[in-house]
Amino acid sequence: MGRHSCCLKQKLRKGLWSPEEDEKLFNHITRFGVGCWSSVPKQAGLQRCGKSCRLRWINYLRPDLKRGMFSQQEEDLIISLHQLLGNRWAQIAAQLPGRTDNEIKNFWNSCLKKKLMKQGIDPTTHKPHTEENKTTETITTTTTTPMQIPSVTSQGSSFLISDSSYYDNNGLSLTEPSREIFNTKPALDMDPLFCYDFQSGYNLPLNNYQSQSQFGLNSNYGFTSMPSLTNSDHANVSVTEFSDNNSASKISSMFMNDQVKESNSSNSSNMSTIYPSQVTTTTMMENNNAGFSWDGSENKLDPLFQFQVNAIKSEEFGTSSWEEAHIQTHNSIDFSSYHPLTSLSEDLTEANFDAFHHI
């Protein structure tokens, strides 16, 4: 019990990852995808256990990770979700595109918890921390504090579409074909607790909207859960690199394979689409900048990636369906190969919605 067999092997490195290790892992995953984590270290030439590789990929190397501070909106969402779900960080993270459970957990423990306590709210119960509450738990409080969320009411498997600009009476998309797929998913596949906010790009707790009587009034709320992407029907996504003047200078070319370099060097335009073994990389940077950067001063990798989802490609190509978008972008990196990464798949689906929002 306890330690995995892979961790019992000798000579396995522990602790912080070096840039070289990151490079090896990143290259391996982008080329071959994720199959069996336990075999990754050997194949990638790493002295790490598979579990460690998985964690490093999920929490740090994954191209779709969002960086930087949590926004106020994210903060509020985490608090709401925590009230609903408790310490189920993975589930909470699934509602915040680009954020990892570890990141959210750290943020909660180091920041939000204290913030709530300062406001007199018990971070566990999310109820005001008053003497009254300590003595009489039976009182059903409707007291609202800035962070207070009304209690959850069960909604079963309701499937709510309220964005009238996109859906007809049958709840089918009028203007955006990709959304039809979401609508035609059985309601049982949907997460009844959340609805998707097209404005923010987040899945938000349903009770928030109910309590605020926003359904039907605000056209930003579309639905709710994503099509569950299985191994075989994951959205293909491309990786778009971008940079500003500052970050470009920090970019290392260490993750650039020969194909990328060759392709990039032959294309002097600002936007070029290149096709390494499995990756479609659209670069907006100068020629030898690819992958992500290693910021030596901060000892941190700074992924300069952003997913360019097929929905966008579909728009570019003038295709009319999700499936066509898949076909037309078959050269792009297929993250379906990362099938163990359920959170990633969820992130991707949300990234798709985010893309819809920006179209």
Place this chain on the structure above:
DNA sequence: AACTTTATCAACCGCCACGAT
């Protein structure tokens, strides 16, 4: 400037669930 305390966060640990055998 030196030392201590506090905050942050990457990574590890231990456990559980699940599928394969």
Place this chain on the structure above:
DNA sequence: TATCGTGGCGGTTGATAAAGT
């Protein structure tokens, strides 16, 4: 059915940076 290997999750630790004295 039992065992094993693996992925996944939440709790915790430890290194480092930042702030305070």
